Amino acid sequence: MLRPWKISLAERVDRGRDIPVYQQIVQALIHDIQRGRLAPGTFLPSSRELAATLGVNRKTIVLAYDDLIAQGWLASDGTRGTIVSDSLPELAPQLLPIRQSDTDYEAASPEFKIHPAADPLPAFVENADLTFDDGAPDSRLLSPDVLSRAYRTALRQAARGNWLGYGDPRGSPLLRETIANMLTAHRGLVTSADNICITRGSQAAIFLAARILVRPGETVLVEALSYSPAWQAFRAAGAEVVGAGLDDNGLDVEDVERLCRRHRVRALYLTPHHQFPTTVSLPPERRLRLLDVASQFGFAIIEDDYDHEFHFEQQPLLPMATYAPRRTVYIGSMSKLLVPGLRIGYIAAAPDVIRLLANETVVIDRQGNVPTELAVAELIQSGELHRHARKALQIYLGRRNAFAQLLRDNFGEAVHFKVPAGGLSFWITFGDACILDAIENGARNANVRFLPSRSFAIAPYEQRGLRLGYASLNAAEATEAVRRLRQSAGGAIRAKNAKGELVAG
Secondary structure, three states: OOOOOOOOOHHHOOOOOOOOHHHHHHHHHHHHHHOOOOOOOOEOOOHHHHHHHHOOOHHHHHHHHHHHHHHOOEEEOHHHOEEEOOOOOOOOOOOOOOOOOOOOOHHHOOOOOOOOOOOOOOOOOOOOOEEOOOOOOOHHHOOHHHHHHHHHHHHHHHHHHOOOOOOOOOOOHHHHHHHHHHHHHHHOOOOOHHHEEEEOHHHHHHHHHHHHHOOOOOEEEEEOEOOHHHHHHHHHOOOEEEEEOEEOOEEOHHHHHHHHHHOOEEEEEEOOOOOOOOOOOOOHHHHHHHHHHHHHHOOEEEEEOOOOOOEOOOOOOOOHHHOOOOOEEEEEEOOOOOOHHHOOEEEEOOHHHHHHHHHHHHHHOOOOOHHHHHHHHHHHHOOHHHHHHHHHHHHHHHHHHHHHHHHHHHHHHHEEOOOOOEOOEEEEEEOOHHHHHHHHHHHHHHOEEOOOHHHOEOOOOOOOOEEEEOOOOOHHHHHHHHHHHHHHOHHHOEEEOOOOOEEEO
């Protein structure tokens, strides 16, 4: 146990009081032990050091320590010093109440409340052997040697360039320029470093976009099934969040137009490349029609392109931001391409929008992590990112096909899904809602986790389904995870026996 920097008791020692000073020190130490400030095993300052701090005679501290040791609050650890006892008395001694300082507000703690419009965010960060995430990569595929080399190069660059101090809130100029070049070459956007703001993941990018776009009372449209942390970010900015309908081809643009005639829409948030959670790609004709509607009603489009690189069947469609760069706030992430723990996202937008984002970044976080940003730039420039993406894409393609077969083998006709053309997850629906209820009720006993089926639809929409990430699971893990998912359904699924007769599952 580390020794504390300093124990501040001076405000509780008052020589003008009738209580002896040593007893005031005893009471103050007991109070700090009881409220957890001094945990069991914590070393106290030496009697000489504490006496100097409090401006009292050393014998006063020795007397106080001896009293506390006798009561069981402290213990002597030989020559190492005095520590808080591991076996504390069950009841405090009947001493006179200590005087609370003027800055002790524990008795009148404020009531902290979640934003009144916000629902609790779904989370699956629980203890479970197996978890279906919402479409994360397998972080084991990125070689630690490759990553460590990139960090070593980045730290040498930063030291030579004196870049480890406070810097540009938009992010490292080198990474911004590198991402701008990547977007220009591979996604059709015409960008420079001035069009890029680096963020701590795509969620931070969504939050920042909400901060600069939305004022309280304005309306933001989202897809009826959508990424709930995004709409919570808009609600936190004071927006009224309204869902627009979906069909088999993605966002219903006609419904967007109807909603624009009923609401003063400030922005539309969508995931056109691989719709979250359904994985559908918005067709080109709908994208162009949506841009016309945005121009007609004057709202901004927040395009979340969270996993652009992972497309298996054909070349991915160009982002909507390619065709309307000044109307679009384009959000991307390196987390899906590399590992989520790096927390590198970005926004591409007009330079004046980027400056507004930088102002918000200064208030919230000042700037990003320079070594990590430079390491990611090194991975891109050295070609390691491209090599990793190419290898990972082939692995994920094999896992996607195997996962589809696992679902067929375990659930048969009880589930409905389309094998996704891209992305790192499946969207699963059920013809019988009782089966979905049984799976969710039995998941804890089966020791498998996934996002709740009701976490995707924004009221009043009530569509339910499961978004099951497959990419982060190897063959053995995926087989066991789907088996447990089937197990959690219990007898709700009816299977066919050898004679083709329906029997309880």
